[in-house]
Amino acid sequence: MGVTKTQNFTQEQNQVATYAKALAHPARVAILQYLLKKQTCICGDLVEELPLAQATVSQHLKELKAIGLIKGTVEGTSVCYCIDQHKWEEVRDVLLNLFSSPIACQDSCC
Amino acid sequence: MGVTKTQNFTQEQNQVATYAKALAHPARVAILQYLLKKQTCICGDLVEELPLAQATVSQHLKELKAIGLIKGTVEGTSVCYCIDQHKWEEVRDVLLNLFSSPIACQDSCC
DNA sequence: AACATTAATCGTAGCATTGCGATATAATAA
DNA sequence: TTATTATATCGCAATGCTACGATTAATGTT
Numbered sequence: 474m475g476v477t478k479t480q481n482f483t484q485e486q487n488q489v490a491t492y493a494k495a496l497a498h499p500a501r502v503a504i505l506q507y508l509l510k511k512q513t514c515i516c517g518d519l520v521e522e523l524p525l526a527q528a529t530v531s532q533h534l535k536e537l538k539a540i541g542l543i544k545g546t547v548e549g550t551s552v553c554y555c556i557d558q559h560k561w562e563e564v565r566d567v568l569l570n571l572f573s574s575p576i577a578c579q580d581s582c583c
Numbered sequence: 584m585g586v587t588k589t590q591n592f593t594q595e596q597n598q599v600a601t602y603a604k605a606l607a608h609p610a611r612v613a614i615l616q617y618l619l620k621k622q623t624c625i626c627g628d629l630v631e632e633l634p635l636a637q638a639t640v641s642q643h644l645k646e647l648k649a650i651g652l653i654k655g656t657v658e659g660t661s662v663c664y665c666i667d668q669h670k671w672e673e674v675r676d677v678l679l680n681l682f683s684s685p686i687a688c689q690d691s692c693c
Numbered sequence: 694a695a696c697a698t699t700a701a702t703c704g705t706a707g708c709a710t711t712g713c714g715a716t717a718t719a720a721t722a723a
Numbered sequence: 724t725t726a727t728t729a730t731a732t733c734g735c736a737a738t739g740c741t742a743c744g745a746t747t748a749a750t751g752t753t
Contacts, residue, residue, distance in 0.1 A: 481634035524591035
């Protein structure tokens, strides 16, 4: 085993899970925070910023790129990364939607 | 290797990652959605609701309980689960805080 | 052309996650 | 007490994730 039974859950449930997984590592959160602050940066900046080897940073960037949260543009020998605003808002909205549900019971349950 | 270098990241980055990881599986999202809708339920309800074996459901419940998002109360032979409102709001706020940062550049970057 | 710089990819090691059957535990019911 | 019901935990198998050194690929520089 070891494989999530994706097909048995709703699209929304899988979407939340997918987006949450992208945020489920401090390095990826750090990358996003850095991009939010600097607007744009090259891979090398992140390698200096993060306590990880170049190969590892590149791998995290690949994951963020895979779900579309960031995009990279080749600029000479460097690659310039930035957040994809549209996807960023979509992820925010999907997560917000989950948390927007009111909690009916308040400590009185169970 | 294979261990996240937690100690080299900020508390906020680790917190986002930890909370996101809890949401990073459709079964756990489904559990939370079910609890939001029903307010409260016993483990057996979730076993019927989810396409997973009892042992697996129990394991996902354990993870959600571990970070404090849900709490369980023994009621006879059953265990009644519900969302911990305080933690729920904390998770929401931590994630919201990340997404509240304005994105300065708009497609013009890179 | 030869070299340097930058980033991606490969290969591998090790731990983590998912899933489930089987078993253990705990409370109630007969 | 014995059986029943409801959960949790154990042990295992399969897969995924994290990390990094080494290599490759692509571009720029001399």
